[in-house]
Amino acid sequence: GESFQVNPTCGDEVTVGVRLDDDDHLHVGYEGQGCSISQASASVMTELLEDATLDRVADAERAFHELMHSKGAGQPNEDALGDGIAFAGVSKYPARIKCALLPWVALQDARLKAGIEIDKPTTPDA
Template sequence: MSLDQLYQQIILEHSKARHGSGLAGAGVPEGASSGQSHQLNPVCGDEITLRVSVAGGKVSELRWDGEGCSISMASASVLTDLAEGLDPDELHSVIDSFREVLRSRGKVPADPEILGDAAAFEGVSRYAARVKCAMLSWVAAEDALGQAVAAQDRTS
């Protein structure tokens, strides 16, 4: 199996499994501060509402609800797996790395050590119209994380 085929398989599996999906029925974990962000890609109609919860200086949970193409839904699923357990600075760093790869138009290779399964989206960077699809949940996470950290700072 080639690397491209493996990456396609990862995206397909995550678009079906949708790790972290189910925001509506999930409450905020006890003792956690949270932030929530709604993002819409007006070009294609992809839409996501994402909540990040932070407790004990770590992302304790990332939950989301969304509708859209397989790339945007798979990206949210992969992000969920990556985010939980990271401290806010680590998550910001991962988001920045993902953004750099996607905006590079194929010039910056994805580092699987940093991005894990998100490295599968490296090929998306060559298709400008799809970059927003892959970034949608990450932009929402960045916004929601900022809110969660600010809420945590207010209660500390």
């Protein structure tokens, strides 16, 4: 599956593609342009989730959404996020949260378009 997402506020554009292999591991790639936050987020996300199990993907999606909505409070889940914890400071700047989340929104959309369901809720509200 593939998803194209745009952040009109900043001009970010990202396309994320995903596929599941025979061992139920996710393969993910992206193309994009925009601010350094969106591009770094996409890069960290793809590195973190390439060849990941669906449980790992669910944990990372949930942890990144929680981090972006934490407003800089709380402890990021380093096990789930890896280098993604570097984005903790972004959560203090509402205008930049969309930039960091854009690739993750595209990932979730691409995953759903590909019929790759995750049993665990991936957003804090779910």
